[in-house]
Amino acid sequence: MNRHGNIPRKQSFRLAIAAGVLIVMLCSWLEIRQPLWLFHRQDFRDANLVIRRVETFRNEKGRLPDSLEDLGAKNLPDQIYYQRVDAKDYQVWFSTALGESEIYESATKQWR
Numbered sequence: 001m002n003r004h005g006n007i008p009r010k011q012s013f014r015l016a017i018a019a020g021v022l023i024v025m026l027c028s029w030l031e032i033r034q035p036l037w038l039f040h041r042q043d044f045r046d047a048n049l050v051i052r053r054v055e056t057f058r059n060e061k062g063r064l065p066d067s068l069e070d071l072g073a074k075n076l077p078d079q080i081y082y083q084r085v086d087a088k089d090y091q092v093w094f095s096t097a098l099g100e101s102e103i104y105e106s107a108t109k110q111w112r
Contacts, residue, residue: 040094043094043096046079047102050076054090057071064084066084089106092104
């Protein structure tokens with residue numbers, strides 16, 4: 001800083017470059033790591049809604065639905081998918097990127 005409390009142009013230019021580099025690094029890190037909680041928060045909420053409805057159906061009817069239409073697919077998100085694996089297990093999933101998905105497995109009750 002000079003005697004008037006101002007940052008010299010050379011130093012402010014360096015600070016701007018450093019800030020730009022940090023922003024680029026942060027954006028690159030987010031793209032690589034793609035934290036699911038940040039970018040797919042609504043998808044997880046929608047998928048968990050479908051899971052709750054499947055479990056309610058199972059408790060009421062004693063079986064799994066064949067498809068989302070059996071749940072009365074009204075007001076169900078379009079980007080969430082369901083598949084019955086066998087008589088007692090199912091999967092719910094959504095796409096996170098081209099060729100990549102987050103999948104819930106009822107057998108483990110976990111996302112993978």
